Amino acid sequence: MTQIELKDVRKSYGAVDVIHGINLSVDSGEFVVFVGPSGCGKSTLLRIIAGLEDITSGAVEIDASVVNGIPASERGLAMVFQSYALYPHMSVYKNMAFGLENSKMPKAEIDQRVREAAEMLQITDYLDRRPKALSGGQRQRVAIGRAIVRDPRAFLFDEPLSNLDAELRVAMRKELAALHAKIGGTMIYVTHDQTEAMTLADKIVVLQGGVVEQVGKPLDLYNNPQNAFVAGFIGSPRMNLLKTTAEADGDGIALTAGNMRVALPAVSGISPGDTVTCGIRPEHIAISDDTGLDDITAKVFLSEQLGGETYLYCEADSIDNLTIHQPGQLPVNNGEVLKLRFDRAQMHLFDADGKVITNGVSS
Amino acid sequence: MADATANRVTVGTLLTARRGNGKLHWTDIFTYLYLGFGILLMFGPVVWLVLSSFKTPAGLLEFPPTMLPLGQISVEVEGYDDPLPVFRATLEDGTQKDLAQIRRIGIVSQMVDPANPENTYKVPISDRTPVREFRIATENYVEPLQRFNFGRYLWNSVVVTVVATAITLLINSMAAYGLSIYEFRGRNAIMLFVIGTLMIPITVILVPVYLVVTSLDMVNSLWAVILPGAATPTGVFLLRQYMLTLPRDLIEAARMDKASEWQIYWRVVLPLAMPAIAVLAIFSIMWRWNDFLWPLIVLNRSEVYTLQLGLNAFQGELDVQWHFILAMTVVTLIPVVLIFAFLQRFITTGIANSGMK
Ligand SMILES: Nc1ncnc2c1ncn2[C@@H]1O[C@H](COP(=O)(O)OP(=O)(O)OP(=O)(O)O)[C@@H](O)[C@H]1O
Ligand SMILES: [Mg+2]
Numbered sequence: 001m002t003q004i005e006l007k008d009v010r011k012s013y014g015a016v017d018v019i020h021g022i023n024l025s026v027d028s029g030e031f032v033v034f035v036g037p038s039g040c041g042k043s044t045l046l047r048i049i050a051g052l053e054d055i056t057s058g059a060v061e062i063d064a065s066v067v068n069g070i071p072a073s074e075r076g077l078a079m080v081f082q083s084y085a086l087y088p089h090m091s092v093y094k095n096m097a098f099g100l101e102n103s104k105m106p107k108a109e110i111d112q113r114v115r116e117a118a119e120m121l122q123i124t125d126y127l128d129r130r131p132k133a134l135s136g137g138q139r140q141r142v143a144i145g146r147a148i149v150r151d152p153r154a155f156l157f158d159e160p161l162s163n164l165d166a167e168l169r170v171a172m173r174k175e176l177a178a179l180h181a182k183i184g185g186t187m188i189y190v191t192h193d194q195t196e197a198m199t200l201a202d203k204i205v206v207l208q209g210g211v212v213e214q215v216g217k218p219l220d221l222y223n224n225p226q227n228a229f230v231a232g233f234i235g236s237p238r239m240n241l242l243k244t245t246a247e248a249d250g251d252g253i254a255l256t257a258g259n260m261r262v263a264l265p266a267v268s269g270i271s272p273g274d275t276v277t278c279g280i281r282p283e284h285i286a287i288s289d290d291t292g293l294d295d296i297t298a299k300v301f302l303s304e305q306l307g308g309e310t311y312l313y314c315e316a317d318s319i320d321n322l323t324i325h326q327p328g329q330l331p332v333n334n335g336e337v338l339k340l341r342f343d344r345a346q347m348h349l350f351d352a353d354g355k356v357i358t359n360g361v362s363s
Numbered sequence: 364m365a366d367a368t369a370n371r372v373t374v375g376t377l378l379t380a381r382r383g384n385g386k387l388h389w390t391d392i393f394t395y396l397y398l399g400f401g402i403l404l405m406f407g408p409v410v411w412l413v414l415s416s417f418k419t420p421a422g423l424l425e426f427p428p429t430m431l432p433l434g435q436i437s438v439e440v441e442g443y444d445d446p447l448p449v450f451r452a453t454l455e456d457g458t459q460k461d462l463a464q465i466r467r468i469g470i471v472s473q474m475v476d477p478a479n480p481e482n483t484y485k486v487p488i489s490d491r492t493p494v495r496e497f498r499i500a501t502e503n504y505v506e507p508l509q510r511f512n513f514g515r516y517l518w519n520s521v522v523v524t525v526v527a528t529a530i531t532l533l534i535n536s537m538a539a540y541g542l543s544i545y546e547f548r549g550r551n552a553i554m555l556f557v558i559g560t561l562m563i564p565i566t567v568i569l570v571p572v573y574l575v576v577t578s579l580d581m582v583n584s585l586w587a588v589i590l591p592g593a594a595t596p597t598g599v600f601l602l603r604q605y606m607l608t609l610p611r612d613l614i615e616a617a618r619m620d621k622a623s624e625w626q627i628y629w630r631v632v633l634p635l636a637m638p639a640i641a642v643l644a645i646f647s648i649m650w651r652w653n654d655f656l657w658p659l660i661v662l663n664r665s666e667v668y669t670l671q672l673g674l675n676a677f678q679g680e681l682d683v684q685w686h687f688i689l690a691m692t693v694v695t696l697i698p699v700v701l702i703f704a705f706l707q708r709f710i711t712t713g714i715a716n717s718g719m720k
Contacts, residue, residue: 052615073621085612089634098630099620146620 001028002063002153002186004049009058011044011210018044020210021058026154026188026203031180033197034190035233036207042190043082045207046156049188051075062153078147079156082163084139086131092118092142093127099150117148120182137168144179154186161196173199194234198222206230228354231279237311237323239281239348248272258318260296262342267349269357276357279348282311282325286341294339298322303332314338409696416689417499421448423685425493434498438463438477450474450491454484461494462486503690507677513691515666516673519585521698523658523669524651527589531647532640534594539602539636540628544614554603561596569660576661587661588654588669598643605639606632641706648702652695670695 004026011019019041026032034042047053049060051072059066067075078099086095093114100110118124121141131139140160147155160176161169177200180187191197197204198218206213206221206229214221214230225231231239244255244262252265255278262278270276288294298314312324312332324340332338349357382388415423417432425435437446440463447463452474454460462474462484472491476482507513542554572591581587609632617627633640655671662668668676674691677684 050619052618072615072618073623077619079616079619081612081616083610083612085610085616087613087616087631089637098617098622102621102623102626146616150620 001184003028004154004186004188005059005061005064006045006049007059007061009045009048009060010056011041011048011053012056018210019048019055022210022212024205024212024215026186029184029186031187031189031200031202032205033201033203034188034205034207035192035194035197036213037233038192040207041210042192042207043158046079046158046188046190050077050079050156052079076153077156078150078152078154080143080147080158080160082159084131084143084163086139086142086146088131091128091130092123092134092145095131095142096146096149099146113149113151114145117145120148120179121145136164137172140164140172144176148179148183152185154188157187157189159190159192161191162193169193169196176200194236198234204234206233208233224356224359225279225348226356228277228279228350228356231348231350231356235281237282237325239279240285240322241350242278242280242319242322244276244278246270246272246274246276259316260319262295262347264344264361267358267361269351270349275352277350277352277354278342279350280342281346282323284343284346285322285324286343287324287326287330287338288341289339291339293341295342296322296340298338298340300332300334300336300338303330303334303336305329312338314340412689412696413693416503416686416693417501418503418686418689419498419500420684420686422498422500423689429495431497432499433495434500435493436496440475440477441480443475443480447475447477449477449494450486451494452484452486452491454486454490462491464491500686503686504694507673507687507691508694511673511676511687512665513670513673513694516668516670517694519667520652520670520695523585523588523654524648524698526585527593527651528644528647530589530593531595531598532644535598535643536602536633536636536640537628538594538599539606540632542599543603543606543609544627544632554600557596557599559596565656569657573660582661583664583667585662585667588658592650592654592657595647598647601643602636602639605636609635645703645706649699652699 006022006024009019009022010017022045034045036042044053048055051067051070051074055068060068062075062077086092087098090098096114096117097110100113105113114127115124118127121144123138123141123145126134126138126142131142134142140163143160157176161172164172173196176189180200189196189200201218203215204218204221205215208229213233214226216224218234221230221234225234228241232241242257242260244257244260247254247256249263252263253267253270253272255262255264255276296316296319298316298319300312300314302313304311304313307329308327310326310328310330310332312326312330314322314324316322322340344361347361348359349361351357381391382394414430414432419432419434421437422429422432422434436449438449439446443465447465449461449463450472452460452462460476463477465473465475465483467473467488470488471485472488474484474486474491476484508517538557542550542557576582576587576591581590613631613635614627617631622630653671654669655675658669658672659675662672665673665676670691674688674695677687677691
């Protein structure tokens with residue numbers, strides 16, 4: 001059981017700052033997922049923890065001792081690479097045994113551990129094969145097996161599923177979750193697929209441009225995003241983020257943009273004239289026939305009927321795209337004009353800097 | 364590889380392969396002529412060398428030359444010191460007789476009947492033809508190997524080649540490892556410097572290196588041949604460029620697997636660099652085996668001679684013993700050919716990437 005702590009970690013390549021002071025703590029046995037757009041520094045952060053990358057300043061602590069100067073080989077962590085990085089000239093067995101041989105473990109114990117791990121990952125039949133003769137999913141398992149046999153203090157995964165096709169990815173995702181349930185162990189997992197993040201994580205760390213945007217439980221991030229970036233990043237399809245201007249409206253205020261007008265009771269932090277980003281998830285937009293209660297009139301430019309659910313992509317003046325997600329089948333054609341109403345309780349409001357004002361507005 | 368086994372290509376189909384749908388196109392004819400010419404050009408001299416190496420000295424000197432090792436029969440005749448060559452001569456009365464030639468004066472040759480040496484004849488050279496027999500002159504091989512200590516030279520050459528190649532591969536690959544796997548300031552500058560030494564011709568450093576070798580007291584020992592050329596810029600360059608293409612993830616995976624630098628080098632990088640190592644091994648073996656100038660300078664006692672120096676000894680100022688030279692040249696060729704045949708299968712690239720996605 002291992003606890004990992006990052007304290008004001010910074011990293012720059014020459015003049016380029018990549019990681020801008022990250023504070024983070026990973027508890028023992030926790031499954032932590034780093035998500036973020038491409039190039040935000042997820043891999044770099046993971047490699048910093050692994051010890052494959054030096055840091056410019058700050059401290060990395062494993063079990064309360066600073067490991068800044070300790071090389072990767074002595075940190076006792078195991079890493080699964082995006083490319084798997086299996087040794088092509090060794091059999092699957094040798095691949096898994098390599099790390100154990102390096103730590104001078106007796107042959108009998110190596111054999112036992114390799115066979116146990118192979119059993120668990122169902123790769124016993126391929127132990128004598130070279131990686132070349134394995135499918136993507138099998139290689140993936142071998143890479144994970146190579147990490148498991150070492151019985152490491154923590155597992156680091158760098159986008160381990162990104163090379164697999166969609167179906168296999170779903171299957172492997174389940175297996176990984178089962179694996180974590182079985183062996184416990186601290187795991188840090190990098191991905192830019194937020195479905196993986198939502199389903200696997202105990203805790204999600206959202207990164208952008210080398211800074212942590214928000215840390216929290218998956219549903220916490222979903223329900224209470226701390227800023228517009230997290231709101232837009234977590235959830236699929238993306239949350240609609242509409243730029244509006246606040247106007248006085250009786251006792252309360254109204255958010256307006258083009259023909260959209262969302263009347264709200266007074267919200268602390270918003271005064272008339274402010275620029276407010278209104279965030280509403282596609283599933284929280286209702287189609288209303290009831291004139292007077294609608295917030296916006298929009299024209300459907302694409303309707304996707306999937307049978308079990310329906311996606312509508314609409315446009316209104318000053319709004320390029322408004323996505324609506326409804327369960328079941330909606331008889332809506334392209335070009336139809338709809339009146340829409342936003343669910344007030346599920347509305348997220350952000351200020352001009354993207355900071356959250358409120359998650360959910362009382363109606 | 365997989366394709367070759369899937370649709371078996373036999374030598375027969377390969378040799379009668381044609382362009383497209385089985386018809387003989389003019390480019391087929393052209394290609395076969397061109398390839399045939401190529402084979403003749405490359406392989407002809409080797410075949411000629413091997414066949415000639417089995418000829419007797421007399422057979423070698425014969426004009427016009429024969430393809431097969433046909434030797435002219437010679438006999439011992441009473442009263443003459445050397446064996447005399449036998450000819451079938453047509454005498455003036457039209458009868459044919461096998462006679463031995465004593466000497467030739469202009470267009471007339473003096474001949475003697477081997478059966479009764481008192482009878483001598485004068486025969487115009489146009490009326491006689493040499494009597495030949497098919498004879499493989501194995502003494503061309505046996506004699507130098509026994510009498511001239513050629514076995515010793517062969518052994519010396521093998522020692523020099525094997526030891527020098529092993530040292531070359533080891534230190535070149537270690538240098539290449541350092542210059543490719545580690546990232547440090549000045550890495551490229553060092554590499555440029557290493558490659559820069561290629562521009563210094565050997566003749567320029569010959570004397571300084573000789574002085575170093577003498578002061579280390581290595582003259583007339585095989586180390587004097589082995590050590591000076593062990594680190595080759597070409598080898599470092601070749602291996603480094605190859606190692607640069609190895610995926611970095613593999614090295615890092617090994618680091619995570621607690622491998623020491625030595626283990627990463629020995630168990631991960633070297634096996635993966637096998638194709639490049641094989642190429643360098645072939646080069647090194649050929650350089651060492653055929654090296655002449657440097658051994659000639661530092662080895663001047665015959666018990667440390669290498670094959671090439673031994674061959675040179677047959678080439679006296681006045682008398683060149685072609686039959687020995689040819690035979691021993693064949694001997695020197697054999698190991699290189701065998702090694703090439705063995706190593707060439709390693710020269711397949713792309714092994715290193717097969718463990719990645
Ligand atoms: N050696 C380097 N020198 C300079 N910049 C680098 C170097 N390595 C990475 N970077 C930069 O650091 C940033 C973060 O890279 P990193 O690989 O961590 O991204 P990532 O979040 O893993 O992206 P992806 O999802 O595409 O894998 C990128 O902008 C990249 O350009
Ligand atoms: Mg990455």
